[in-house]
Amino acid sequence: MWMAILMVGVVFLFLLNLTTGSVSIPFQGVGKILLGWETGMSTWENIVIKSRLPQAITALIAGSALAVSGLQMQTLFRNPLAGPAVLGISSGASLGVALVLLIVSSISGIAMGASGALGDVGVTIAAFLGALGVLALIMLAARYTSSNTVLLIIGIMIGYASSSLVGILKFYSTAADLKSYVIWGLGSFSNLTLPELPFFAVTLVLLMLVSLFLIKPMNLYMLGENYAQNLGANVKMIRVLMILASGFLVAITTAFTGPIAFLGLAVPHITRNLLMSSDNRLLLPGVILTGAAVALLCNFIARLPGFEGALPINSVTSIIGAPIVIWVILKQKGGV
Amino acid sequence: MNNTTLQTRNLAIGHRANKQPQYLQRGLHLALHEGELNCILGPNGAGKSTLIKTLAGFVEALEGEIYLMGAPRTERSFKKLSHLMSVVLTDRIQIPHSRVLDIVGMGRYPYTSIIGRFDQHDRKIVVQALKRVGIEEMKHRFFDELSDGEKQKVMIAKALAQDTPVIILDEPTAFLDFPSKIEVMQILLGLAKDTGKSVLMSTHDVELALQVADQIWLMDKGKELHTGSPEDLVLNNVLNYFFEKDYIYFDKYTGTFLLKTRNGSEIYTDGPQPYLFWLNKALSRIGFNTTEKGVGEPRVVIKAKDDILLLLPDKTQTKFTSIESLISFLKNEV
Numbered sequence: 134m135w136m137a138i139l140m141v142g143v144v145f146l147f148l149l150n151l152t153t154g155s156v157s158i159p160f161q162g163v164g165k166i167l168l169g170w171e172t173g174m175s176t177w178e179n180i181v182i183k184s185r186l187p188q189a190i191t192a193l194i195a196g197s198a199l200a201v202s203g204l205q206m207q208t209l210f211r212n213p214l215a216g217p218a219v220l221g222i223s224s225g226a227s228l229g230v231a232l233v234l235l236i237v238s239s240i241s242g243i244a245m246g247a248s249g250a251l252g253d254v255g256v257t258i259a260a261f262l263g264a265l266g267v268l269a270l271i272m273l274a275a276r277y278t279s280s281n282t283v284l285l286i287i288g289i290m291i292g293y294a295s296s297s298l299v300g301i302l303k304f305y306s307t308a309a310d311l312k313s314y315v316i317w318g319l320g321s322f323s324n325l326t327l328p329e330l331p332f333f334a335v336t337l338v339l340l341m342l343v344s345l346f347l348i349k350p351m352n353l354y355m356l357g358e359n360y361a362q363n364l365g366a367n368v369k370m371i372r373v374l375m376i377l378a379s380g381f382l383v384a385i386t387t388a389f390t391g392p393i394a395f396l397g398l399a400v401p402h403i404t405r406n407l408l409m410s411s412d413n414r415l416l417l418p419g420v421i422l423t424g425a426a427v428a429l430l431c432n433f434i435a436r437l438p439g440f441e442g443a444l445p446i447n448s449v450t451s452i453i454g455a456p457i458v459i460w461v462i463l464k465q466k467g468g469v
Numbered sequence: 470m471n472n473t474t475l476q477t478r479n480l481a482i483g484h485r486a487n488k489q490p491q492y493l494q495r496g497l498h499l500a501l502h503e504g505e506l507n508c509i510l511g512p513n514g515a516g517k518s519t520l521i522k523t524l525a526g527f528v529e530a531l532e533g534e535i536y537l538m539g540a541p542r543t544e545r546s547f548k549k550l551s552h553l554m555s556v557v558l559t560d561r562i563q564i565p566h567s568r569v570l571d572i573v574g575m576g577r578y579p580y581t582s583i584i585g586r587f588d589q590h591d592r593k594i595v596v597q598a599l600k601r602v603g604i605e606e607m608k609h610r611f612f613d614e615l616s617d618g619e620k621q622k623v624m625i626a627k628a629l630a631q632d633t634p635v636i637i638l639d640e641p642t643a644f645l646d647f648p649s650k651i652e653v654m655q656i657l658l659g660l661a662k663d664t665g666k667s668v669l670m671s672t673h674d675v676e677l678a679l680q681v682a683d684q685i686w687l688m689d690k691g692k693e694l695h696t697g698s699p700e701d702l703v704l705n706n707v708l709n710y711f712f713e714k715d716y717i718y719f720d721k722y723t724g725t726f727l728l729k730t731r732n733g734s735e736i737y738t739d740g741p742q743p744y745l746f747w748l749n750k751a752l753s754r755i756g757f758n759t760t761e762k763g764v765g766e767p768r769v770v771i772k773a774k775d776d777i778l779l780l781l782p783d784k785t786q787t788k789f790t791s792i793e794s795l796i797s798f799l800k801n802e803v
Binding site: 211213346348349352353355356357359360362363364365366367405406408409410411412414 | 631
């Protein structure tokens, strides 16, 4: 029942994202453009195909990916406050970007943020490498400790360490570089160009498909590692797979969109309360749909006429996400 | 003797500190048989949990081998093991919106495909497990909202749904009120007898365990592990060897733990049961060693609950109408 509503919601929000913006395009117009019919309005076509469509697709996929990653982290750590950020992977991406934007540019004398397409690709690659670096560290740590609590603390510590490194870099950088870093840090679904989109979409969708195979062990994992092992799960392998899947989902998403806060943390809670279930057979598809819906909604709000360009997506997700997290904590029976 | 389900050969349990083995027990040759209820008894820190976790494969054995249905467990896959042994642990379970049926259903996961779809057979076994522990009517309730005793029964039902020849439980009666303790013990005893499973549980409820267990494993730090039927362990004083403290001992005659008397004065008692039993209990509580054999003074004769006579060496007699008044009189005298 809720699944159907969610699906309709995603489609509706997707179309809403195509029609709204500083230039309002009616539904029929969008429909014609999507079907490849003539509208006689080449500006509309340009706006929809080159700007709004990639942005809506990015929001749809990024929202799902972050939500799946958050669900995996909450399952792995059996902690309602875990999210895609707990392993420090998005902080690693930030550090990578900071290194490129703030150091490379001051050495070479070229402001990366101002160097156009080449700069954008450089930033994406830097973010991805930064995220992978942290993921590698986490995997190394996971080899040495079997305790998930220790792993959680290591992840959070890596996050702090990268933030303070970024702080030092910021302190010594020029105002122009700083501004481009800050803008990246606010996140955006509009960074992706049409040619980059297939790579982004295919890798993330594949990772989400892989996650479907983790549904059963994820259900068992909720009972704790001992019970899960006794019920036939290879917990060591499942743990590694969950960290890898979740880590790559965050790494790729963050590389292209910048850090998107709260979405991955809040969406699993919304979905659990909508579906009244913790069963991942229901929850995982639910989280994919809700993640897409929430990301599209946030993108829609950020681009409402009047806000155009003024509201960064990261602020919108946080403003929506923070009350949800508070609500979850207050509602939780028997404490967190 | 029934068929052996689980067996250990030269098993050593404990943990490693800086790669050096720290032994709790070594050279264990233990066995579980079909249709038997086994209880592990021992004080806190004796290593009961470590033994259970080692047998269940959560903690590595330091030495030796564990055989499950004839083959070493180290040679079996996780999947195969999940068909042979189920566990009920002390781990706290907190899954939001999870219902009793969901948790018991997890016991069927080892038998389902990669997406975890249940067929008719799986559903039937889950219902049977719920019925067996008497929680069928609460199958749609949220797990969070159950009492500790009910939660324990759900976990036992989960283990049952797993349909394994061996079930191992770590302190299933801990934190339960007394009637729930008895109920859980009854369920486990019935399971062993009716379904032929081997049930192994650790517990601190020694007196209950002595009543229901086919075999007791007694363990403590620095003492050799003893096994045997409860009666043998009582009669050859092994139980007292494990549990005797400065202030408590296991009384062979009543099958209960008693406080050691402090003043050690002798007193003769006489009268019909059950009055005599409770009179003795009251007297030993305030420090008398009661004896029912022979005649002498001081002596208490109880004929009914309100007819108690105290005879003292100076030939004086005092009548009491309740045990309480007798006790308060003796307390002032001593």
